[in-house]
Amino acid sequence: MKAAALHYLKLLGSSALLLLVVITILFLLLEIAPGDPIQTLVGDVPVSEALRQQLTESFGLDRPLYERYVIYIGNVLTGNLGFSFGSNTPVAELILDRLGNTLAIAVPAFILSTVGGVVLGAIAARTRRRWLDGGLSAGAVALFSVPNFWLGLMLIMVFSVWLGWLPTQGKSPYGQDGIAWQYMILPVITLASMELAYKTRIMRSSMIESLGQDFIDTARSKGLSEQRVLWQHALPNALLPMVTVAGYSLGFIIAGSVLVETVFSWPGMGLLFIGAINRQDTLVVLGVVIVITISILVINIITDVIYGLVDPRLRARFTQPAGSMA
Structure with a gap:
């Protein structure tokens, strides 16, 4: 201890x-x-x-x-981030007003990228060297290579301009308060895309390694179906690296919301940050960066704690007496 x-x-x-x-x-x-x-x-x-x-x-x-x-x-x-030069409003108040909007797209993007990455990565590993694995792997590499702001613009072009299915910007119809779900779809997809591709690749590699372990051969020798072997035995062991990847990705998603919010005019911390740069409102710029940095550091610490709890090797290292360490 x-x-x-x-x-x-x-x-x-x-x-x-x-x-x-x-x-x-x-x-x-x-x-x-x-x-x-x-x-x-x-x-x-x-x-x-x-x-x-x-x-x-x-x-x-x-x-x-x-x-x-x-x-x-x-x-x-003491929590005092100063006053905005542009509005003479406390910076902390400006950030708190926008923080909820940023989390409204960051949290769904995190859930979508994590769950989607686990499922798609497991399927790709299960169908290794087949057409489905090749398609998922190629799609993940392509999606990871596309800048999210460019993807956002293309999604607006297709689903808003050409098809007219979804709104182009904002968080709700003009004159209405709150967040309308249809306004969230494109920003969430854009924000989740790169992390989804990365997590799919990580999960695929981790699952392939897990499927090659001896305990998988033992489970198969007991007559278990491939579905049970994959989801009940290989998956839990393959999820350990995803704990770290998922934890760190939430910080990247929050930081990456700056460009996505600008593309979709989403009134979150990112749009506040870009506006402060344009107005040369230095204390607001400092305040947003401090909040984002603290968020990333807190998430990393929580991720480290969770990984220490779920990984038996780390638990053994922490609980082992100092004199018995190899």
Whole structure:
């Protein structure tokens, strides 16, 4: 147990250090980026020197760089991400308003890619060296090679422009609140496509390795059908690598929502992020990156914990006395 506690303590420490590095690098990059935050705040109108001085002092832009950095890190530790230059609204409030919309397409995309990847990968492994395996493998490679923003544009062209089956953008009809399911279909498919292809390939390889193990021959020698051997014996063993892949993929899906939300004008964190870049709203850009980075780090930690629970080899390593380690 001490080994497990030490392992997770190191994991937390390395995650906190990585978050600090990400914040520091982005903070410095945004500082040297061209643009005038005061002009962004007031819009396309002339700014008097008195007003510029007042706004500069109000946002703390007159302080030295190192002082602003230390203040910002301290604020982040308390959950204060600052105020938007464009709307003078707390950045945390802006992100919370958009977070639900991002999760509304990220979670279904994660479920679709994971379940679909497991099923398609298992079928491809079961039909190895046959036409179905070849078709699934070729499709996965092609889908993995296609940029998701390009795929999104093609889906809009086919299902929205040509066929007229689905809406092109937004989350609900004009003037209505909430999320309409038909508006989610294309963004979810686009967001899940690359991860579905990757998970299919990983699951296929893992299932082929599992089907070659001795316990599979033992199960077949007992007279079990191929379906039972595949789904009840080979599949559980092949799912272990998928735990790690699936966990990490959720972070990639959340990060990848930036481009997908832009393509479909989906009002989530990604669209907020792109808009903040265009407006040179540096604190909003920093805030979105911090939230995405924290989400990825938390997901990775949870994935590591779950893998340690389901993999008997890791459980044995953590519970084995230190003196008996080989």
